[in-house]
Amino acid sequence: YAKKSPFDIRHVTPTIMLGADKDSAAHDSGKQLVWMKADGVADVPQVMHRAMLALGCDQVMMEPVLRRAGLSISTPGISYASIDHSMWWYRDVDINQWHLYVQDTPTAAHGRGLGVAKVYTQDGELVAAMAQEAMIRVPQQ
Template identity: 55%
Template structure:
């Protein structure tokens, strides 16, 4: 039986409201090979839960969250929203994602109604090959006989295409420290999504967690298959600058300014194909590898 990754993901993001509490919701988890809740999923669900309590017409422009515990993908998640502020233009909400009565994620998000103002952005890098010129991650994983590779091909909702060598199976042979771990990836959902701007912003948060820590591995000359690698998201910060559709190609321009003490920091700017900057993202993660 073939699954539809988009339909499965949308079903997980369709939270159920608690009839006794308008600020509490429940959602399932998508299955993962390691049995842990995917961080991007719980970020997106927490954001959507907060959005359900916000005045109509206000969309998220920023969020800051901490991953506090590993979640169990076999158990549902409760999302408890706290109404911090409703101003004339901005709304602030805190969401706790709970399993077993304890938080696995705590997030604050700010929402704003559309307003006029200053308008400029950093330009997209020039001369970047388009996604049609690059190899999809699905093509690479289809050639690998491994349960994780099969999971990617069958279950992952986003198509990733690296500009330059991917580091799924082996390190970047051309990595150099002075390049700062810079990499570029095109990403798009595997199918069309509803015309819901709140959903697209949440799905961008969902998708980016797949790649935010990868520059740390690239800069250090490691790959995702490095023996003894232990990696996990610690916190996540995100700013949406403009409307975005994740069922259209987006370019992630990534870097890593620092790694120290078993932690590394990843950063990304996300561009539409027309060159508009739609989001900026930062994430710190625990990255532990056997030292040479």
């Protein structure tokens, strides 16, 4: 987030970029809502709209996993990585329009977490679903 993103990202659930969210119900549930679209106009083929949606999703997919673990991206010494990331497509995508990412983390424990999400159009149509398993490491204090 220190550099300009190719996406306009708006968190409905407060972001955890600068610190852990230990006091909210979102922390306990691992849920997160994010609106996203291209920052500018993407006049590209459908395959690129899907690729851009995948890239945008990957920018926020770890947040609910870290939230569920009581951590943030700015936790000192934290390292995390995607172990795998799968997506399923149900409709064409127009990345120039707003999409709602409804994210959840069923579990985050013992250095691993599972993030799942559904992506909806502004009209409420399901466009895609995804799952990502993450590895999280925090140095011992």
